[in-house]
Amino acid sequence: MLSQFDYVKPLVLNEALDVLSKNDNTYILAGGTDLLIMLRHNLIDARHVVDIKAIPDLNVFSYKEGEGLEIGANVVVNALIESDVVKEKYTALYDAASVLASFQLRNRATLVGNICNASPGADLPPSLLLYNASVKIASSEGVRTVPIAEFFTGVKKTQLKKNELVVSVFLPDPGQGDTSCYKRQTRLKGHDLSTVGVACRLDGAGKVSVAINAVAITPLRLTAFEEELNAKGLSEETILWGEKEIQNHIRPISDVRASKEYRLHMAGVLFKRCMTQLMEKEAHA
Amino acid sequence: MTTHEDKDLCALEAAHQESQERRIVLSLTVNGKPVVEEVDPTMLLLHFLRDKLKLFGAKEACGEGECGACTIILNGEAVTSCLVLAAEAQGAEIVTVEGLSKDGELSILQQEFVFEDALQCGFCTPGMLMSARALIDRHPDPTDEEIMEGMGGNLCRCTGYHQIFDAVKRAAKREREELNRS
Numbered sequence: 001m002l003s004q005f006d007y008v009k010p011l012v013l014n015e016a017l018d019v020l021s022k023n024d025n026t027y028i029l030a031g032g033t034d035l036l037i038m039l040r041h042n043l044i045d046a047r048h049v050v051d052i053k054a055i056p057d058l059n060v061f062s063y064k065e066g067e068g069l070e071i072g073a074n075v076v077v078n079a080l081i082e083s084d085v086v087k088e089k090y091t092a093l094y095d096a097a098s099v100l101a102s103f104q105l106r107n108r109a110t111l112v113g114n115i116c117n118a119s120p121g122a123d124l125p126p127s128l129l130l131y132n133a134s135v136k137i138a139s140s141e142g143v144r145t146v147p148i149a150e151f152f153t154g155v156k157k158t159q160l161k162k163n164e165l166v167v168s169v170f171l172p173d174p175g176q177g178d179t180s181c182y183k184r185q186t187r188l189k190g191h192d193l194s195t196v197g198v199a200c201r202l203d204g205a206g207k208v209s210v211a212i213n214a215v216a217i218t219p220l221r222l223t224a225f226e227e228e229l230n231a232k233g234l235s236e237e238t239i240l241w242g243e244k245e246i247q248n249h250i251r252p253i254s255d256v257r258a259s260k261e262y263r264l265h266m267a268g269v270l271f272k273r274c275m276t277q278l279m280e281k282e283a284h285a
Numbered sequence: 286m287t288t289h290e291d292k293d294l295c296a297l298e299a300a301h302q303e304s305q306e307r308r309i310v311l312s313l314t315v316n317g318k319p320v321v322e323e324v325d326p327t328m329l330l331l332h333f334l335r336d337k338l339k340l341f342g343a344k345e346a347c348g349e350g351e352c353g354a355c356t357i358i359l360n361g362e363a364v365t366s367c368l369v370l371a372a373e374a375q376g377a378e379i380v381t382v383e384g385l386s387k388d389g390e391l392s393i394l395q396q397e398f399v400f401e402d403a404l405q406c407g408f409c410t411p412g413m414l415m416s417a418r419a420l421i422d423r424h425p426d427p428t429d430e431e432i433m434e435g436m437g438g439n440l441c442r443c444t445g446y447h448q449i450f451d452a453v454k455r456a457a458k459r460e461r462e463e464l465n466r467s
Contacts, residue, residue: 006307007326007372029370036329036368037349049326051373102438104416105350107362108369189437 002042009051013058013167016050017140021163023048028165030058030073031108033101034117052165060168063089068172073112073165077124078103080111090171092127092180092199099123099184112166115151118158118218121193121257125152125219126211127182130201131171139164152218177204179281181274184213185266187257195258196266200274202282206234210271215252215263225249239275243268313377315340316384324371331355333371334381342382342411353439356412357381363419365438382411385418393463394418394456401452405443413439417453425464427457 005027010016020026025047029035038044052058053074060072063085071080080086080097087094100106100114100123114124115135125148133148140163148169151159160166174180184197197213209226213219225246232238252263312321315338322337334340334357343366344354350365357366358380385392391399394417404410413436420427420435427435432453441449 001327001329003327004307005326007309007370009372009375029373032370032373033350033368036370039327040329040348040367049370051370053373101350102353103435104353104356104363104365104438105368107364 001039003039003044003046005046005049007049007051009054011054013055013138014140016052016055016165017138017163019048019050020165021140024162026050026162028052028116030110030113031076033105033109034113058167064173066173068170070168070170071111072168073110075110075112077101077106077109077111077114081106089174089178090127090131090180092130092182092201093124093171095182096123096127096184096197096199099182099186099189112169115148115169116158116160116166118152118154118156119193120155120217120219121195121197121214122219123182123184123194123197123213126197126199126213127180128169128171129211129219129221130180130199130209131174133169133171135169136167137164138167143167145170149221155217174201175204177285178202179278179285181277183270183274185258185270192257196252196263196270198267198270198274200271200278202234202275202278208234208275210246212246212250212267214257215250215267220250222246222249234275234279236279239272239279242275243272246271309372309375311371311375313374313379315379316381326370326372328371329367330357330359330369330371330374331366333374334366334379340381340383343415344408344411346408351440352409352412353416354409354412356415356439358415358419361419361422363416363435363438380415380418382414385414393459394421394452397452397456397459398449401448401455403444403448403452409439409441409444413441413449417449417456420453421457421460425457425461427453429454 025045027046027049029049029051058073060070061075063069077097077100111124114122128148135146135151137144146159180201182199184194186192186194194214199211201209208229210222229242246267247264252260254260307326308323309326311324331343331345334343343357346352346354348367350368355365355367356363360377385395416436416439424431
């Protein structure tokens with residue numbers, strides 16, 4: 001590791017924000033499963049590392065009926081899996097958390113870290129897009145809230161400014177009769193990002209929403225596709241139509257994980273599998 | 286007149302001075318024993334265990350949390366110590382593979398790894414054992430799926446996974462029996 005940094009572990013949020021605003025080359029450490037890799041590969045030059053795990057404000061993990069679920073920056077991925085609320089109300093997020101990396105990594109990795117790292121193939125963002133999550137961002141100047149759809153700006157790039165950190169992610173309450181799921185294709189279970197991953201949601205009013213990762217520089221909500229889909233009405237025929245049509249709404253590239261053609265094909269297949277599962281679930285409800 | 290060499294020496298000394306100033310006094314419990322050591326903030330927990338404490342059980346292979354060879358138990362949770370800073374373990378309780386045996390006798394889990402031939406070259410074994418320990422602590426009667434999930438972050442390139450799977454299953458069963466007997 002070439003970076004020569006000092007390490008601070010503040011007990012209050014303001015202290016962390018203070019270090020961030022006063023020093024360049026400052027990096028936030030929560031789980032560290034991405035940060036440590038970047039440090040070890042000398043991809044970044046860190047002078048200061050701020051460990052936020054002792055800041056109680058960032059531990060928030062609470063659900064209020066009718067309002068929603070707030071997930072603080074220190075909440076690890078395994079905590080999402082253990083939560084009944086996540087499993088029952090935000091099933092796509094539960095599915096995504098369950099397939100993210102390995103058990104050991106999920107003991108450290110956080111949801112907020114997953115979005116801040118902003119990998120196009122990250123597993124958690126599609127579910128957050130489905131639920132119109134919002135990201136609470138703090139700096140020494142104050143707090144602002146950004147819709148998750150605007151948070152990602154490119155490969156490993158987000159709206160976050162140098163002096164800001166993400167406090168929590170908020171998912172509005174989906175209400176009754178809402179189901180969702182996330183399915184992905186990956187090269188190695190437990191050891192890789194998704195080659196392509198699709199999340200679908202069927203809300204209480206029967207409206208479908210679809211989000212996808214690893215087919216563009218950021219995770220995407222396919223709103224135009226959703227409109228066409230919802231105009232047609234949900235049926236087995238619509239799903240088969242959607243399996244082909246979804247390919248007109250994405251422009252994946254070929255890379256180390258898969259070819260463009262394979263991604264296009266699998267996007268359709270995963271969409272079909274997700275929707276079939278949701279329809280079956282609805283039929284049994 | 287200063288030569289280039291003098292300048293290099295000055296820079297080295299300054300860097301050394303700076304690194305001395307950054308040092309952190311770390312106090313934690315490793316395998317039940319209190320440990321106090323001075324470390325550089327850039328030191329990884331894995332390197333702290335191996336280089337400072339001479340506990341060579343946890344292995345470094347991939348160095349990026351993929352292979353699980355460096356798995357230890359940190360405050361009751363299995364984690365890959367190659368992606369944790371030593372500084373993060375301030376006040377922590379750590380168990381490494383060296384902490385599994387008691388009074389020179391292998392633990393039930395280790396005995397079952399031997400019985401099932403669940404190791405060949407042995408490089409992945411300390412990590413496997415720590416993942417298995419955390420798994421059985423979590424699920425004293427693990428289902429097949431829970432074993433696969435709990436051990437899925439540990440790669441083995443020679444033994445094969447069947448023996449490891451069987452060893453974990455047998456160990457959990459024997460531990461339950463011992464618990465009922467006592």
